[in-house]
Amino acid sequence: MNYPVDYKYTRSHEWLRDDGDVAIVGISDYAQDALGDVVFVNLPAVGDTVIAGESFGDVESVKAVSDLISPVTGVVCQVNTALEDAPESLNEDPYGAWIIQVEDVTDCEDLMNAEDYQAFCEQEG
């Protein structure tokens, strides 16, 4: 299991990377492993507002569906539409395959650093 240090993490297993003006959001290695083979991602649209702690889409595996919870409040400025045709990239490269980018961030959840998140996951699993 991989927990890169330049990311921050939520308790619902999303990661957030601060990229200057925008916050980039994806799901963690732990999340993709727990879900199994991702078969589809329900994505928001550019311009949608996301709210910290609330769902902005979901990820489907064959026998489960899991909400995507936004770590931040803001406006979606980019959506990784490549996931529509290649949802498996969430399994293959969870930290490369970002899901949305958010700008005008006004609020942020309490996030964990890599070390705390790893401890959190090990406790859960």
Added chain:
Amino acid sequence: MELIFEKSVPGRGTEYLPACDVPEVSLPEGLSRKAPPKLPELSETDVSRHYTQLCQRVYGVNCGFYPLGSCTMKYNPRIDEEMAALPGFTGIHPLAPEGATQGCREVLATARRLLCEITGMADMTFQPAAGAHGEFTGVLLIKQYHDARGDRKRCKILVPDSAHGTNPATAAMCGYQIVNIPSGPDGCVDLEALKAALGEDTAGLMLTNPNTLGLFDRNILEITRLVHGAGGLCYYDGANLNAVMGLARPGDMGFDCVHLNLHKTFATPHGGGGPGGGAVGCKEFLKAYLPKSRLMDGGDGIQVRSFAGNFLVVVKALAYLLTLGKEGVPQAAENAVLNANYLLARLKERYTPAYDGLCMHEFVLDLSQLKKETGVSALDLAKTLIDYGMHPPTTYFPLIVHEALMLEPTETESKQTLDQAAEVFLNLWDLAHEDPGYMHEAPHHAQIRRPDEVRAARTPILCQPE
């Protein structure tokens, strides 16, 4: 096996109709389709053999043991089919005049009277076509009741965490918020949690009793009393009525409305996924809210599908009810419960039930220990059973049990069938320890090996390209 389209030969076909004996007319310009639909072109021999081949790749209750929990796969009597196929039923137009449909009306009235007696309800509709459709209708009775009273603050439906997925989905379709009520350690509704959830915003409770763990909630009277006390109504999901029909009535338990699965409890066949029958009964005070057909009955009431519902399914259920009668109905329930308990007693030699003690018509095994020991999952065991000529039990439901296997043998299985099934299960316990790899790959002798469901979902092929 080839698809029917792959057997098609241009120009082939069977003449079923005579030549046209009136002048032909043509469609107005622009309203014709550009090209004929690419339907298969086959001789009747081709068609007959194709469907016979398909039929040989289907496993029905007539093929063997089908202990599919929550689905009540009991034997479907042939006489019921014969009766439903009488031209005096199949040839009747739903909008034929009253004088020409007396038999249909009597079928519905008789089935209604018998099923109201069994459920303790005052009236019943046969319009809903399936269980989930019945739930939808039942919750709409609750919604109309509150609306008619101007009681619009009731926005929540309570659903136990062991419920079928249809319950929360139904409540959501009816515009309600869902409050999940956790089960207590005994697998039944946690009364304290229920009390905490009840309030002025409670529209109602949806409950299956016995529940999906196969347990009869002994607090049932207290539960319905509490819900009524808060001003809510109680909806009985009849999915598990087979355990108690003729022995205990939802009406007496305090429920206000109920749906029945005619295709489970009353022995009408599942048909590979339908048609079903989702009759909905209610107490006197909800009668006015039952659905009607705009065209058959007039009025402006709710309507959940066209006409009077799956009428032929009701004919089958009535034939079954008349056959069993006063003594047969409770006897079926008792033997369903006996068969489940007997199978459970035999399997307990190795397997761990999710809840100890007696069960009702079905029970849940918890295979998490087996999985830990051997790596063999509930799914692996289920798939191995296919090689032994048995339909697997329901897997991974209810959601509150990990590695769940849910078994419902029904009353129409003999002791010999149950003994043979028990032997297979016990042998597979050993096999799981000896050769788990074999079970991970199972089935080995079925129509196909395990299908690639990930591929099916990622790159959907839902239709044969032309």
Added chain:
Amino acid sequence: MGSYIPSTPAERREMLSAVGVSSFQELYRDVPEEMYRPDLDLPEGKSELEVARILTALAGKNRAFPTVLRGAGAYDHYIPSIVKYIPAKEEFLTAYTPYQAEMSQGILQSIFEYQTMICRLTGMDVSNASVYDGATAAAEAAAMCRDRKRRVTLISAAAHPDTIQTVKTYCYAAGEAVEVIPEKDGKTDLAALEAMLTPEVASVYIQQPNFYGQLEDVEKIGEAVHQAGAMYILGCNPIALAILQTPREAGADIAVGEGQPLGMPLSYGGPYLGFMATTAKYMRKLPGRIVGQTVDAAGARAYVLSLQAREQHIRREKASSNICSNEALCALTAGLYMAAMGPAGMEKAAKQSMAKAHYLAEKLRALPGVELVYSGPFFHEFVTTLPHTAEVLSALEEAGILGGLPIAGGVLWCATEKVPKAELDRAVEIVKEVLGRWS
């Protein structure tokens, strides 16, 4: 008393003792005593012979008319013999939903073939495995179209009254608005529709041919609907589709309809089936079971229930529909009907139905006081005025003919390929005779 319980009394005793109880009652110890074993007022159980007598007598109290000139949502088409026999095979009849793909390839493939045929008939890309009936298909389609901003459903007043009422009920349940588009001359009033197409409108439902048998100008309506940014749902008659412009050609986003004409007998209203098909774009919004093709672990072609994460057993309260049962056996029947009839047979059934309805209309309108109420083109149903309706219909019934359905403003007639010219002539003679008696 009939019973389907195999165990003998001796075996039951043996099993009770293996369970560790002494009586059946002990198995029910959790059931509160005050409600246990009510003395139910049910008739004594009966033998198979007695049950057969009772139900045969009930069927005998009905009157099945050899000639049916009534449609209004249930159509009396010819059903080839093979279409009646194959679905009665016990395996098809008694199987459960094909969740266990390894032992259900026959049902799965039959549904995949049905889906394909529905796609080819409608011109759409994706079909589900069927829903309860045409009315619920319309209601489910309307639910598919709602998004965060667009919530309102519009349905034509010229649609089937049961469909309108069902759509209204589903919208009432969800707390969503539904409005009925007025009709004009037996068709959807396009000008009224245009005025109703606000930015809140999610979908528009039009039936083709409509309840009065009239052919709507579906392409033009579709343009208006799309211009307003709403989705377009067409309710279709599947027999008419053998010759009629496809919903896809007419610009529909979703095609639905009552599948009963595809080999299902009238059966006093059911079981029937609803078909639902859409374009690839809305594939994942389609409710209900869908079968997909894949490969098995050995690389062989295989079929499975697919895209299940849309459904209630996984998504629970977040599912867009609670539907789980489809009408699988009816879908099998419909597929079988289309395969047996083939494109040529379907076309013949459609053309003859239309020709016979037009022949009947011409003959009837030649009678005094009988006029076509609507002037537009029609398929196999039409509305006439009819003096002395009750007398005419009962005279027809006496002669074994189920006449048209009395509706507001006239009588709705229907003819199918099943009715020979001689019967149409006989019906017209009877109408003529009754009208003559009264004039």
